[in-house]
Amino acid sequence: EPEVTQTPSHQVTQMGQEVILRCVPISNHLYFYWYRQILGQKVEFLVSFYNNEISEKSEIFDDQFSVERPDGSNFTLKIRSTKLEDSAMYFCASETEYSFAKAFFGQGTRLTVV
Amino acid sequence: SQQGEEDPQALSIQEGENATMNCSYKTSINNLQWYRQNSGRGLVHLILIRSNEREKHSGRLRVTLDTSKKSSSLLITASRAADTASYFCATRQTRGNQFYFGTGTSLTVIP
Secondary structure (H helix, E strand, O other): OOOOEEEOOEEEEOOOOOEEEEEEOOOOOOEEEEEEEOOOOOEEEEEEEEOOEEEEEOOOOOOOEEEEOOOOOOEEEEEOOOOHHHOEEEEEEEEOOOOOOOOEEOOOEEEEEO | OOOOEEEOOEEEEEOOOOEEEEEEOOOOEEEEEEEEEOOOOOEEEEEEEEOOOOEEEEOOEEEEEEOOOOEEEEEEOOOOHHHOEEEEEEEEEOOOOOEEEOOOEEEEEEO
16 A cells, blocks of 8 residues: 655754654645644644645644645655644645545654754 | 544453444534554554445444434454554544544553
């Protein structure tokens, strides 16, 4: 079965530093998402992306966050100035169409801010 | 909150027994998906059920959906130790393209 690939699997960063989390969605998919899961908590929606622009975002996705699809294959999440509370598992997902398709999730990147 | 709630929060059964997990949600949906997450790992898609479907099967998994009660259940038959994981339901609303995850059920299957 096709896979969504995320790199790195684990990233440790100093508070205030910028981080970029990378995702390679499945090649024919059109909709892309970032979710996060703070340890022991729910999986929370951050942002959805379609046709090279953000289609929906949550309150969590403030000015410190941005997403890009720079080369038509990678999908990145950038956090400009990390805070301790950004420590979480970040999941990328993609799907062919929303409403009726299943979404494929990557294995996640565990971000630890120290 | 628009997010779903699963119950029970934790379930412990013997290998070979059936496990049933429930999910309730609050708003109209297009579909509902169940995912499994092994400890500290990614989300693995198990099954998708559309709002006009009432029941779906996939191997040892059976999912039901009752849109009038805004609830779904996931049944795992003849459980195995390898089924030990957290199980989440995720609802796709009729508006917007995000989906909302429930709180999860932690399943432990004792060999």
